[in-house]
């Protein structure tokens with residue numbers, strides 16, 4: 001269920017071609033920093049740009065972006081705003097994940113030594129269902145004043161999600177997997193989610209396994225977050241809990257998230273914010289997108305480049321404490337990027 005790396009990705013003369021979808025808000029600025037950093041680090045990546053015009057509801061841009069990812073095998077993405085608040089206009093972020101079958105979102109939540117937070121030393125990995133559940137976008141008004149929304153849970157997609165999570169735990173020396181659900185109320189949908197997970201867990205006797213109700217999970221996360229190791233969540237619980245944990249660790253500017261399917265992978269900031277109000281102010285934290293770019297390099301097995309950039313980011317935040325306002329610092333986005341670039345040059 002992991003990305004099948006035997007499928008050839010676009011690679012010519014030792015260079016990879018990767019789709020870059022800047023998205024809206026701060027996305028284009030952040031992507032500019034990724035290009036600057038890759039240039040200095042000598043990362044052998046050529047970006048194929050796929051801009052999605054927020055005012056365009058023809059879906060032509062979306063179709064082009066999706067075929068670009070299919071051609072290249074992987075992409076980087078900023079958040080795409082759905083400007084038109086009409087029920088027939090669907091989120092293009094969701095459409096893209098569905099079309100590429102990016103069924104799992106992985107968020108590695110690890111505390112940074114140099115960021116002051118209420119809880120230190122957190123190290124949790126979220127495995128979120130990324131294509132169905134509450135995000136099926138199947139809503140309708142059955143009679144005036146009555147709206148229905150369908151939550152779709154399939155056995156097939158839940159099974160590959162759970163296998164992904166247990167395989168991930170095994171491959172990364174993790175000890176425990178916790179399934180998050182609300183099966184006491186949603187007996188059929190979350191009931192199936194829980195049942196499949198319990199079944200899959202039996203194939204992994206070396207990994208401890210338990211389950212927890214979503215509301216209790218939120219309470220536990222703020223009072224004793226250290227009890228969690230790997231968590232499996234449905235789509236909606238996943239986005240809520242990922243924002244909660246990102247908040248515990250230092251906000252939306254730090255963590256990156258990876259989306260995987262059987263064939264393709266897309267890398268982006270963990271909380272998928274647009275950051276509209278920050279656009280053009282030179283104040284947004286560039287580290288979330290830069291960490292996403294390192295995830296991309298790791299995915300392409302460009303480990304030396306990945307390590308060079310990752311360590312430059314970590315030194316900048318944790319040792320030099322060159323931090324943007326979201327982390328309590330005074331640095332601009334460009335100060336942070338310049339500091340990262342200086343470390344990369346030293347490490348070359």
Ligand code: ADP
Nearest residue numbers: 025252253273274275276277278284285286326
């Ligand atoms: P908006 O809807 O105004 O664009 P978002 O919902 O995108 O805001 O983001 C949620 C919050 O996270 C906002 O307060 C935004 O300023 C903040 N935020 C998002 N991305 C970043 C970032 N890279 N650096 C600092 N703050 C950020």
Ligand code: MG
Nearest residue numbers: 273274275276
């Ligand atoms: Mg927003």
